[in-house]
Amino acid sequence: MSKISIIIPTINEASNLPLLLSDLSSIQKEGEIIIVDSGSEDKTIDIANIYGAKVFISKERNRGLQLDIGAKNSTGEWLIFLHADTRLTHDWFKKINSFLEGNKNIIYYFEFKINHKKIIYRFLEILVNIRSKFFKQPYGDQGLIIHRTIYFKNNGFRNIPLMEDVDFLMRLNKKKDLKQLNFPIFISSRKWERTNIFLQAIKNWHFRRRWLKGESLKSIYSDYYKND
Structure with a gap:
């Protein structure tokens, strides 16, 4: 069994995926990268293959289904769910390694940071991080790091095209086990622009x-x- 499986759902992400896969290239010896595509018409799958990712196909555009397909085909002890338009710091894996050696019941997520310099996004970051940290309501674009036994014990992501992250986190037995990491994931500003x-x-x-x-x-x- 590999240490980690990084699971990324995609649909026409050729412009974003190379950036994320380059951020993930440092973990090749420690784990696997799984792309679950739902019918891309661009070069998404070609890019995934070039970077050595394992590619699976979802017959429908359904992020909950895609994430669960990735989990069920994974071999990693820890599952890391990421959106294709996110970026990570150069030392992200070194930083999380110590956490992965600890309590397997803890579910981690990244600090919310938008990959844009506009000052208005700093206000959004503050609000989202308050919601996540104090009200235990992170969303899927913040990444989710969960031990495979905890994922399957909580029945994983459901086959739903939207709200799959809210639904899964609502079903967790112990919300107190959600923990924000003290370093960020960089989220694309495209949906707010x-x-x-x-x-x-x-x-x-x-x-x-x-x-x-x-x-x-x-x-x-x-x-x-x-x-x-």
Whole structure:
């Protein structure tokens, strides 16, 4: 068994994936990189193959399903779930290594940092990190580092196209075991660049509220991606 499996869901990420895979290149001897693609029409799969990643195909565009396919095909003791448009610090693996030797019940996530210099993003970072650290509500774009036994004990990500991170973290038996790392993951600003970030935050909150009240994910998904 390898030490870590890094699982990345993709759909047309040819412009972002090389950057992340270059950040991950230092772990080749310690683990594996798994790409689960859901029908990319660009060079995403070619890039994954060039970097030596294992590639699996999801028959539908469904991030929850993609993440679970990756987990079920992994060999790592620890599973690290990342979005394709994120970046890591050059010494990220050296920093997390000590944590991976410790308590296997702890679920780690990165400090939230947006990869853009605009000052307004610093305010968003503060709000997200407060929510994550004190209210135990990190989201999937912050990365998730979880021991495979804990992942499968909690039944993993469900086969849902949206809210898969919120759903999984809500089902955790012990929220106190969620722990923020003291160094960041750099998140692409692309989803905020087309709109006011505070309006987008309100929209995201409204989508989550609709889901928690029992509305169909199909209608929420349609609204979420209608401008993409």
